[in-house]
Amino acid sequence: MSLPWHPIPGGLTAPTGFLAAGSTAGLKASGKPDLSLLLAPTGAVCAGSFTTNRVRAACVDLCAERLAASGGRARAVLTNSGQANACTGDLGLIDSLRATQATADLLGLAAEEVLICSTGVIGVPIPMQILLAGLDPLVEALSPEGGAAAATAILTTDLIDKQVALEADLGGRRVRLGGMAKGSGMIHPTMATMLGYLSCDAGVPAELWQGMVRRAVDRSFNAITVDGDTSTNDTFLAFAAGEPLSPEHFDALEAGLTAVSQHLARAIARDGEGATCLIETRVEGATDDAGARAIARTICGSSLVKCAVHGRDPNWGRIVAAAGRAGVEFDPEAVALWLGEHQLMAAGQPVSFDRQAASRFMAERAAGAYLSGDTVTIRLVVGDGPGQGRAWGCDLSDQYVRINADYTT
């Protein structure tokens, strides 16, 4: 965690003033919680980051349009889990409008102040009667302790819920950040969605907040890969509401925002389908940060590297070959590579190392504690430039293939 921030219990409702709820309306055949609501009662500055997929759900269009029209302000976000409402034609937008209107009516807000995210099966309309009937108890359940219920209700096939909260003393003032996310598990028969939400109880001008969020997303959600596929619904929404923060603390706030985003992003990668460990790649010595991040992302996304980590195989050749195809200039003769503490390459050539020990390192990491010890760390130096960057991924197991090759027929 970045100083001066320290972790505290809770998630989205740890920051003062935010209310949340999660409930079960019956949208999922499994009977698990499926509706989630976040409310900033006095309104909030809100920055959104959305899927770059050309095929995107109606709810994503609606969020982007409303944030653009309001100059980056919103008061609530409803999330329905079970149907992604993508590839549903005109009906998709109509249903998104109806759901936000009904939510706004219950909250006494204008529909334009309410956003909506959907996750689940694509190509299937939301059962609107079930959703609408579920809104009343959902709104009733809103509370300053509702973060955990909200975090559970956005999940699809995630194995673990994903929440985090940080606190800092910024010039004598207590500021809190909270977050929740869901990952890229697959929904039978089609794909699920990455969703992330962040709350902050300090006020920040909308334009500044948008810049902070954009940079934090680049260093977190845009630096993870599970299988290279992006969804039709991927969305990150960051809300800031509270007394305005003094500008001298903006840098510290951005550091905390980045830390929350990275925590959630790493949790999504760790919970990738069939994964047994998190892979963190740190690249140094590139010409600039963007290049370093691109190399790190390519390494984390390589099927061969992911298989090698799954096999606890210190396969330096695959790592350097993946780096070489990242589309970034570097001098191959300058490459040095470490796996944990084990140096595998120097000056572009393999060095002699203890293969057994390096393999054992990976096996031990994979057996470590969730999101603290279970990370296989790769460090690649590609020159003496100032650019550095990190990316996260997970190993590729035969379990992944079995999950995704199952018949839907």
Next chain:
Amino acid sequence: MSLPWHPIPGGLTAPTGFLAAGSTAGLKASGKPDLSLLLAPTGAVCAGSFTTNRVRAACVDLCAERLAASGGRARAVLTNSGQANACTGDLGLIDSLRATQATADLLGLAAEEVLICSTGVIGVPIPMQILLAGLDPLVEALSPEGGAAAATAILTTDLIDKQVALEADLGGRRVRLGGMAKGSGMIHPTMATMLGYLSCDAGVPAELWQGMVRRAVDRSFNAITVDGDTSTNDTFLAFAAGEPLSPEHFDALEAGLTAVSQHLARAIARDGEGATCLIETRVEGATDDAGARAIARTICGSSLVKCAVHGRDPNWGRIVAAAGRAGVEFDPEAVALWLGEHQLMAAGQPVSFDRQAASRFMAERAAGAYLSGDTVTIRLVVGDGPGQGRAWGCDLSDQYVRINADYTT
């Protein structure tokens, strides 16, 4: 096959004037053939296409430099299989120079007229004494029937050798094209290489030939994907030697060149590790051909699509979501999708189809005859533009993961 071309038996030595040989020098622990030589006795126009990986083997640098210096002419290419000679530092270039010099001495050529390709384990030097001792019998074995032996000797973990030859009557003149390739199977413990070679017994000016080869490569070797990883050694070399061809037949020649390249590229994709079938994606209606090819490649490269095909799952959502992240503009509402004869989407939304029959179609294709029947065909229409393109890949099986997760320790 493109008219006026028809397939004939043989490979690289089917065209008149080319000699080839394959032999076993002892570079591989397996004792399989490991040295291959192609000779155009009177010299040839030669166009090369090389890996875009920043980390590339010394032999690739040497090929590129010699072709640039000669204005696209060469007389022979030696291929050693077993060691890729990548990440071997200065020694890598020294060994490549020595190998071509020794080959040139035996053939009575200048070293600059001889090219070299290497494939196999990276980071390990070539055992030069073994290679040099193997050159004499290799040169002795050169013959106009040596194409098959050459095609076998370039393989690493490929399951099947890859050869093709075409013949056409171009204005009363018989012209032949031959080709061989090896695929992207993995070499324990690191990665192997895609190599392709083509011969043509008609003369074409170097610059024109380079243009034809570049376009053919874009439509073949650059349109296949096994796992998204590129090697340090990927090389395609195309030789043309013979009486100059009349310019009125250049278009026909390029069609044949493209057909040979596509045959070899499809054979490489089909022989991808753990694959049970070939996937062919045809995209139509894009703004231009490059965009259509990019979409087709992204679909063939999607782990989710590959898993779905492996599971014989007509999962339209994954196909359209992969198309959406190809970085190409199109109207999602215009999308129509077919799997074989089964239409899965129209106007951007799913249509009702017989899931059992679509799944059966994939299962039957996967059980079909090698490189004729065993292709799962995807057709995606993304609008009414003139752009179209094809790409090829293979399914992703748990066998792939097992092959690549094996311990090297």
